Amino acid sequence: KEFNEAYRPQFHFSPPSQWMNDPNGMVYLDGEYHLFYQYYPDSTIWGPMHWGHAISEDMVHWEHMPVALFPDEFGYIFSGSAVVDHNNTSGLGTSENPAMVAIYTYHDPEGEKAKRDDYQTQGIAYSTDRGRTWTKHENNPILKNPGIKDFRDPKVSWVESNDGTGQWIMALAVLDRISFYSSPNLIDWAHESDFNPSWGAYGGVWECPDLFPLTTADGEVKWVLFVSINPGGPNGGSATQYFIGDFDGSNFNVESNEVKWLDYGADNYAGVTWSNIPKADGRKLMIGWMSNWLYANVVPTENWRSAMTVPRSLELIKKGNDFLVASKPIKELEKLRSSTETVKGENIALREELVELELIPKANDFSIEFSNAANEKVLISKKGDVLTFDRSQSGKMDFSGDFGKIHQAPIANEKIQSIRIFLDRSSLEIFVNGGELVLTEILFPNSPYNKVTLIGFENESKLHYLKSIW
Numbered sequence: 001k002e003f004n005e006a007y008r009p010q011f012h013f014s015p016p017s018q019w020m021n022d023p024n025g026m027v028y029l030d031g032e033y034h035l036f037y038q039y040y041p042d043s044t045i046w047g048p049m050h051w052g053h054a055i056s057e058d059m060v061h062w063e064h065m066p067v068a069l070f071p072d073e074f075g076y077i078f079s080g081s082a083v084v085d086h087n088n089t090s091g092l093g094t095s096e097n098p099a100m101v102a103i104y105t106y107h108d109p110e111g112e113k114a115k116r117d118d119y120q121t122q123g124i125a126y127s128t129d130r131g132r133t134w135t136k137h138e139n140n141p142i143l144k145n146p147g148i149k150d151f152r153d154p155k156v157s158w159v160e161s162n163d164g165t166g167q168w169i170m171a172l173a174v175l176d177r178i179s180f181y182s183s184p185n186l187i188d189w190a191h192e193s194d195f196n197p198s199w200g201a202y203g204g205v206w207e208c209p210d211l212f213p214l215t216t217a218d219g220e221v222k223w224v225l226f227v228s229i230n231p232g233g234p235n236g237g238s239a240t241q242y243f244i245g246d247f248d249g250s251n252f253n254v255e256s257n258e259v260k261w262l263d264y265g266a267d268n269y270a271g272v273t274w275s276n277i278p279k280a281d282g283r284k285l286m287i288g289w290m291s292n293w294l295y296a297n298v299v300p301t302e303n304w305r306s307a308m309t310v311p312r313s314l315e316l317i318k319k320g321n322d323f324l325v326a327s328k329p330i331k332e333l334e335k336l337r338s339s340t341e342t343v344k345g346e347n348i349a350l351r352e353e354l355v356e357l358e359l360i361p362k363a364n365d366f367s368i369e370f371s372n373a374a375n376e377k378v379l380i381s382k383k384g385d386v387l388t389f390d391r392s393q394s395g396k397m398d399f400s401g402d403f404g405k406i407h408q409a410p411i412a413n414e415k416i417q418s419i420r421i422f423l424d425r426s427s428l429e430i431f432v433n434g435g436e437l438v439l440t441e442i443l444f445p446n447s448p449y450n451k452v453t454l455i456g457f458e459n460e461s462k463l464h465y466l467k468s469i470w
């Protein structure tokens with residue numbers, strides 16, 4: 001099928017039709033990357049949640065699959081994760097054919113209506129045919145609610161202990177904290193600890209956590225905890241903060257003591273990482289939902305709503321005594337390049353819609369402006385220690401008073417080494433210095449931007465035109 005409607009992303013994942021939000025259950029198995037997602041197949045606005053499903057061999061080209069999980073007597077199927085149970089700890093598969101197990105939140109709309117506080121619980125489902133068909137577990141819900149309304153988004157991973165044994169660890173968003181649970185078998189769970197440092201960002205409810213180790217280029221290992229928060233993001237609405245520290249199998253001990261943001265753009269939310277990536281690959285791969293709860297339900301697309309970010313590979317970088325998580329576009333995206341030009345001069349006519357730029361700044365400050373004949377434009381500019389992303393004249397904006405804004409991000413007051421930009425039909429992603437600073441933003445120009453004005457860049461900068469994935 002050709003997905004070619006106005007604003008339909010051409011190299012980002014979007015659902016065939018209808019509503020999508022968070023990416024869920026990302027897991028790799030036998031040459032296939034699975035992507036499940038919050039899906040409402042009956043409308044382009046949020047409603048009773050299902051898990052939609054897609055499969056890819058490269059995380060770039062996707063095949064849409066039938067809906068994987070439907071609501072049942074315990075409620076809607078909210079966000080969660082998936083693992084491959086190689087040791088058959090759950091007994092749901094065999095060691096020759098291990099089960100793929102999805103761990104997700106049940107949201108019971110009846111309980112919500114009755115104003116109970118225990119209507120979010122955790123359930124599991126399993127597949128023994130590489131994610132094609134799913135069976136819900138007979139003992140659902142496997143983790144009951146202790147009486148806290150917001151109790152959701154389980155992210156499960158296998159954590160090895162020093163003695164070579166291991167256990168399943170679940171990071172769960174519980175109102176304003178992350179609770180950690182452990183299990184030997186994915187079915188019985190014990191509470192281990194809670195994490196909610198006084199200085200965290202608490203502008204809204206905590207959602208969609210992820211906990212995983214990352215290693216620096218020098219071999220230093222730190223544990224990273226992602227926590228999405230809505231609202232309270234640095235540029236309004238929903239955004240993802242992260243913490244760096246250590247996990248001892250029971251407690252997350254944070255080492256940094258300032259809030260760090262994975263992305264300063266308005267449109268990267270609820271992102272979490274793939275599980276079961278082969279050791280030989282070694283990457284930590286994530287994808288995020290490319291929208292914001294401020295306006296996700298009203299963006300001007302017709303048959304579907306929302307797309308995912310480009311997949312990113314996460315890297316731990318040491319800066320002095322501090323650490324940061326950089327997000328790099330995955331290398332598989334380079335396959336999309338159809339032609340490459342060296343950028344000369346300041347005004348560049350864009351002959352095609354799908355563009356990647358690799359820019360080398362000449363001095364401390366610079367600016368990049370995409371525009372069309374109707375004088376709709378988006379301006380990205382660096383001045384001193386501020387990076388500004390201005391979409392206040394970018395095109396359609398009247399669907400929400402929260403959309404047409406100027407966003408800002410802190411940046412080093414020095415010459416930047418590299419800027420990489422991906423422009424799709426309705427999004428722009430900016431990766432500064434190999435992803436140390438990222439801005440992901442959606443846009444709705446009335447006609448494609450067909451000109452880019454580059455001020456303050458070297459002549460070796462490059463422009464690639466990209467192919468559609470559909």
Ligand code: FRU
Binds near residue numbers: 078
């Ligand atoms: C995050 C979120 C999750 C929840 C899901 C519901 O965007 O609110 O906390 O599980 O969306 O669709």
